[in-house]
Amino acid sequence: MTTSSTSPSTLPPVAFIGGGNMASAIIGGLLRQGMPASDIIVVEPYEAAREALQANFGIAALTEAGPALQRAALVVWAVKPQTFKDAAAAAAAHTRHALHLSVAAGITTDSIAAWLGTARLVRAMPNTPALVGKGMTGLYARPEVDADGKALIARVMGSTGQLLWVDQEQKLDAVTAISGSGPAYVFLFLEAMTRAGVDMGLTAEQAHQLAVATFQGGAELAARSDESPEVLRQRVTSKGGTTHAAITHMQEQQVPEHFIAAMRKAEARAQELAAEFGR
Ligand SMILES: NC(=O)C1=CN([C@@H]2O[C@H](COP(=O)(O)OP(=O)(O)OC[C@H]3O[C@@H](n4cnc5c(N)ncnc54)[C@H](O)[C@@H]3O)[C@@H](O)[C@H]2O)C=CC1
Numbered sequence: 001m002t003t004s005s006t007s008p009s010t011l012p013p014v015a016f017i018g019g020g021n022m023a024s025a026i027i028g029g030l031l032r033q034g035m036p037a038s039d040i041i042v043v044e045p046y047e048a049a050r051e052a053l054q055a056n057f058g059i060a061a062l063t064e065a066g067p068a069l070q071r072a073a074l075v076v077w078a079v080k081p082q083t084f085k086d087a088a089a090a091a092a093a094h095t096r097h098a099l100h101l102s103v104a105a106g107i108t109t110d111s112i113a114a115w116l117g118t119a120r121l122v123r124a125m126p127n128t129p130a131l132v133g134k135g136m137t138g139l140y141a142r143p144e145v146d147a148d149g150k151a152l153i154a155r156v157m158g159s160t161g162q163l164l165w166v167d168q169e170q171k172l173d174a175v176t177a178i179s180g181s182g183p184a185y186v187f188l189f190l191e192a193m194t195r196a197g198v199d200m201g202l203t204a205e206q207a208h209q210l211a212v213a214t215f216q217g218g219a220e221l222a223a224r225s226d227e228s229p230e231v232l233r234q235r236v237t238s239k240g241g242t243t244h245a246a247i248t249h250m251q252e253q254q255v256p257e258h259f260i261a262a263m264r265k266a267e268a269r270a271q272e273l274a275a276e277f278g279r
């Protein structure tokens with residue numbers, strides 16, 4: 001991939017169709033990198049979401065798609081899979097010249113290309129830690145996207161965290177199951193660890209602090225270490241000790257197998273979304 005020496009403040013105007021959670025995470029990243037709010041155009045039909053964009057970012061969002069979108073060199077599609085087709089019908093005439101980036105789960109680039117009348121299209125699967133610059137985004141580019149287009153999208157999404165390009169679109173369903181939905185798995189474990197801490201006599205705040213710091217520390221150790229997670233786990237697990245008691249119970253209860261099965265459900269749901277809402 002080519003890299004660009006241009007600074008983020010020279011990014012071309014970017015439009016967002018849908019101004020909810022995911023759009024806000026990306027917009028926050030762009031503003032942190034010095035992009036002026038006046039170069040960000042947002043279409044957002046819901047008043048409460050428009051008010052949040054104004055309050056958080058000083059952006060006056062449009063209520064519907066219109067000629068103002070023609071300024072955008074890149075259009076980011078951040079609507080729900082269920083509403084993508086209708087939103088595309090309203091905006092397509094104003095955005096045909098642009099490069100497109102979809103963050104919608106499941107919806108294939110074949111469907112999007114048919115709706116938009118252009119195949120200059122990258123599909124991405126980000127995650128909500130993008131809100132704090134710690135996101136993980138999987139990306140797939142159609143062959144119609146050139147190196148400059150990929151570089152532009154890498155600069156936009158790179159402002160929210162790490163990037164991983166995949167060479168087959170189908171692999172984005174696996175990305176969705178791991179890192180797209182993954183923050184919710186982390187939060188579920190945090191909820192359980194906090195509940196357990198309270199049961200054992202700590203305050204909810206104390207248990208929350210211990211659990212969050214343990215996820216942060218464990219993830220950082222795994223990221224920096226040359227050892228596999230399996231080896232790192234074994235180092236915590238003293239023979240006949242406390243960790244052994246907990247891990248043995250999880251293994252007897254087939255927690256890893258159930259966890260893997262749950263992730264396959266997420267992958268299957270991504271495939272269903274494409275079938276349900278991609279026509
Ligand atoms: N929340 C997450 O963790 C992730 C979400 N995604 C994907 O991002 C997309 C957006 O998700 P969120 O931001 O969480 O949803 P959201 O509900 O926060 O945002 C979607 C926004 O689109 C607006 N909208 C509805 N109809 C519209 C239309 N016709 N034109 C323009 N805007 C319209 C809604 O008012 C809403 O504010 C989804 O397709 C989802 O699959 C991808 C990765 C992670």
Ligand SMILES: O=C(O)[C@@H]1CCC=N1
Nearest residue numbers: 105127176180181182
């Ligand atoms: O749950 C969803 O469908 C979206 C995609 C990944 C995270 N949220």
